[in-house]
Amino acid sequence: MQDCKKSFSVPFTHKPLMTLNKTDILPMNLFGALMLRAKAVAPSNIAIVKYWGKRDEVLNLPATSSISITLSKLKTEVCVSFDENLGQDEVFVEDERANEKTYGRVVAFLDLVRAKTKVNMFARVESFSNFPVGSGLASSASFFAGLTLATANALSAEFTFQELARIARLGSGSAPRSLLGGAVEAVAGTSKDGSDFEVLQILPEERVPFALLVVMVESKGKAMSSRDGMNLCKNTSPYFHRWLEYNQELVDIARRALLDGDIKTVGEVAEASCFAMHGCCMSAKPPLFYWAPNTLSVIEQVFEMRKEGVLVYVTIDAGPHPVLLAPFDLVPIVRERVSKQKGVLHIIEERAGQGAKVL
Numbered sequence: 170m171q172d173c174k175k176s177f178s179v180p181f182t183h184k185p186l187m188t189l190n191k192t193d194i195l196p197m198n199l200f201g202a203l204m205l206r207a208k209a210v211a212p213s214n215i216a217i218v219k220y221w222g223k224r225d226e227v228l229n230l231p232a233t234s235s236i237s238i239t240l241s242k243l244k245t246e247v248c249v250s251f252d253e254n255l256g257q258d259e260v261f262v263e264d265e266r267a268n269e270k271t272y273g274r275v276v277a278f279l280d281l282v283r284a285k286t287k288v289n290m291f292a293r294v295e296s297f298s299n300f301p302v303g304s305g306l307a308s309s310a311s312f313f314a315g316l317t318l319a320t321a322n323a324l325s326a327e328f329t330f331q332e333l334a335r336i337a338r339l340g341s342g343s344a345p346r347s348l349l350g351g352a353v354e355a356v357a358g359t360s361k362d363g364s365d366f367e368v369l370q371i372l373p374e375e376r377v378p379f380a381l382l383v384v385m386v387e388s389k390g391k392a393m394s395s396r397d398g399m400n401l402c403k404n405t406s407p408y409f410h411r412w413l414e415y416n417q418e419l420v421d422i423a424r425r426a427l428l429d430g431d432i433k434t435v436g437e438v439a440e441a442s443c444f445a446m447h448g449c450c451m452s453a454k455p456p457l458f459y460w461a462p463n464t465l466s467v468i469e470q471v472f473e474m475r476k477e478g479v480l481v482y483v484t485i486d487a488g489p490h491p492v493l494l495a496p497f498d499l500v501p502i503v504r505e506r507v508s509k510q511k512g513v514l515h516i517i518e519e520r521a522g523q524g525a526k527v528l
């Protein structure tokens with residue numbers, strides 16, 4: 170027997186995770202009603218070439234391709250039980266009922282899966298992350314990748330891998346990338362129905378030649394959800410269209426650099442994509458700042474180290490926490506320098522890890 174907690178190596182001190190007794194499909198619940206249950210674990214991922222903007226809101230299709238590194242430690246476990254006895258969907262995050270927004274997103278996702286699979290049972294969804302959710306560390310990516318795998322498994326639905334990726338995308342645009350390990354590209358595609366959207370592995374985890382340091386900084390929390398932020402940029406930033414063109418060029422450069430093991434170019438592209446995305450946010454009306462003052466201090470520290478010849482680069486998702494890229498042998502030096510910075514709360518040493526799996 171396995172529970173949600175034990176499969177993690179936890180980089181954070183966290184509330185105890187709840188216990189579920191079975192991980193495989195249970196045909197019946199205690200009252201003799203049909204119940205289909207499965208559990209999956211999915212890693213978070215950090216984009217080195219960002220996805221920011223949608224070309225179709227309903228299908229949640231990205232307006233630009235993106236590239237990310239799947240992380241090895243930051244994970245979310247998702248347990249799903251479709252149960253004939255339930256009168257509505259139930260969603261729990263860290264043992265607490267999900268807020269209205271999260272609940273709405275999960276129910277919308279389940280409705281789409283129910284429509285595809287012709288299953289009409291409600292579900293109970295429970296998720297546990299070993300890192301703070303909703304703070305710009307791609308918790309929606311790990312959550313929806315885990316939910317997709319657990320749901321498909323609970324329903325014994327026979328989806329191809331790319332179908333799974335498209336389903337995960339309906340929950341969160343970055344989630345499909347968490348299905349694969351290593352360096353992963355999400356190809357935006359151009360078809361109206363999204364049928365050419367796909368995720369591809371560029372490098373397996375053992376060939377990604379750098380570490381990632383997730384630097385948790387003191388802040389007031391995330392400014393705005395990614396979805397709302399993307400819409401705001403699309404509707405009001407004068408740079409939005411240029412951002413899309415520019416980012417697509419960066420995808421091609423980053424893919425080549427990853428295949429060549431060229432850390433310098435990967436780092437330069439990661440910073441270019443990050444600052445262009447955040448520039449787009451800052452130029453929106455009203456201006457959207459995901460950074461905290463401490464974010465900027467860490468960026469300055471990275472630039473300082475680079476002037477001294479240390480190969481280290483920075484990227485930031487839609488939140489205040491910088492993620493640093495550096496060759497493995499430089500991690501102790503970088504860690505030592507950044508940990509002395511005021512406002513740095515915690516540093517997690519990460520590397521590329523495996524994709525999501527069913528437990």
Ligand code: PMV
Binds near residue numbers: 235307310485486487
């Ligand atoms: O998947 P979403 O809707 O949470 O958007 C992710 C947006 C970024 O994290 C900022 C960039 C990315 O590609 O992951």
